[in-house]
Amino acid sequence: MPLSEVKLLELPKILDPRGNLSFLQNNDQLPFAVQRVYWIYDVPGGDFRGGHAYRSLQEVIISLSGSFDVVLSDGYEEKKITLNRSYYGLYVPKMIWRQLENFSTNALAFIAADQPYSEQDYIRDFEAFKQTV
Numbered sequence: 174m175p176l177s178e179v180k181l182l183e184l185p186k187i188l189d190p191r192g193n194l195s196f197l198q199n200n201d202q203l204p205f206a207v208q209r210v211y212w213i214y215d216v217p218g219g220d221f222r223g224g225h226a227y228r229s230l231q232e233v234i235i236s237l238s239g240s241f242d243v244v245l246s247d248g249y250e251e252k253k254i255t256l257n258r259s260y261y262g263l264y265v266p267k268m269i270w271r272q273l274e275n276f277s278t279n280a281l282a283f284i285a286a287d288q289p290y291s292e293q294d295y296i297r298d299f300e301a302f303k304q305t306v
């Protein structure tokens with residue numbers, strides 16, 4: 174999948190003096206129906222998560238708190254996107270290598286995916302990913 178298929182989605186933002194509110198609702202904001210959500214937190218400084226691609230899973234990554242970088246590769250080129258606002262969702266289609274890194278203190282990464290967890294869907298070796306591409 175080319176990197177141009179990765180999209181930064183601006184999510185609804187209900188501004189309110191009492192505090193702002195954003196949401197995701199099948200199938201309005203996302204190009205897929207959500208089957209699973211998970212979140213990554215308490216990442217020690219300098220550590221990274223991810224570092225794999227999915228054969229068929231698509232996902233949206235949101236920084237609910239703090240900030241982190243998502244490094245993306247389609248096997249040909251690479252780009253880095255910083256997520257630091259809870260009203261942006263980074264849409265990552267299948268067959269994109271992605272790694273989450275540079276987590277700030279108290280960063281909370283929230284991921285909504287279109288499939289249940291399946292280890293068989295992971296490609297964890299970058300050389301194998303490039304071969305498959």
Ligand code: TYD
Pocket residue numbers: 209211221222223224225290
């Ligand atoms: P993994 O996706 O490999 O984490 P990362 O991408 O940060 O390297 O998941 C780490 C472990 O957690 C792995 O052994 C499987 C388990 N896991 C689940 O059981 N369910 C899930 O939804 C996820 C995302 C992971």
